[in-house]
Amino acid sequence: MYSLIETYKLNGQFRWISSQMNRVRNGELYRYIADNSGSFVQPAFYEAFGLTVVEAMTCGLPTFVTVHGGPAKIIVHGKSGFYIDPYQGLHVAQLLVNFFGRSKPDPSYWETISMGGLKLIQEKYAWQIYSDRLSTLAGVYGFWKYVSKLDHLEIRRYLEMFYGLKYRKLAEDVPRAVDE
Incomplete structure (x- = not known):
């Protein structure tokens, strides 16, 4: 991943975030990424539920989640996030390129997906x-x-x-x- 970031000159535009254990810092990190019109990508080969997906969506991040397991049951593709198949890397890359390619000239698209996620969280996952x-x-x-x-x-x-x-x-x- 790091060599791809170098090759395509994505420094400053892409971050690979390792596992974080501090819940307060996680929320701040998600919120910082959302404030900078980023997204959350969860490319697991399988995930039972997807708590990180719910946390990211709670902070307003558009999410890209694995189709294998629980996260696929959390979002609505194209409305509150996007399905990705981690076994299909080119398709995942195309989805990301399309999303950011559309969001850059039209920030309301990013906002629409973000609000779709927040609405879904309030309807299904509120305490x-x-x-x-x-x-x-x-x-x-x-x-x-x-x-x-x-x-x-x-x-x-x-x-x-x-x-x-x-x-x-x-x-x-x-x-x-x-x-x-």
């Missing part, structure tokens, strides 16, 4: 929504536990079945290794 769903789930589980006569083994099997059904589709989306 109030999460706490309401968690309270509902706790109430349903509490009621179910109260009226059920199942022992602990049956409850565990029921929960394992629920998780298997809920997350099986995500596992199927993971690309398989191909012998070359």
Whole structure:
């Protein structure tokens, strides 16, 4: 990546940010990038959920996320971010070139994608929504536990079945290794 940045004279226009552990600094970093009309690219081969995607979108960053796993379920392509397939590098590069090529002469395009992400976060990932769903789930589980006569083994099997059904589709989306 560093040699590509050198070759195409992208110094000062592109940053490769390694893993950050300080949550406060992460928010400041995302906000700084957004203030400079940047974007967030998450090119993982597979990602289970994509907390970094939600964090970046919360700061107003247009996002480019892997189509393999949870992040693809977070955004709406072309409205609140863009899907990328990390196995298709040229296509990813073209999406980025198109986005910034359109945003540079028309900053409202960057703003539209940024606002689309912020709107989606408020509709699906706000703390109030999460706490309401968690309270509902706790109430349903509490009621179910109260009226059920199942022992602990049956409850565990029921929960394992629920998780298997809920997350099986995500596992199927993971690309398989191909012998070359």
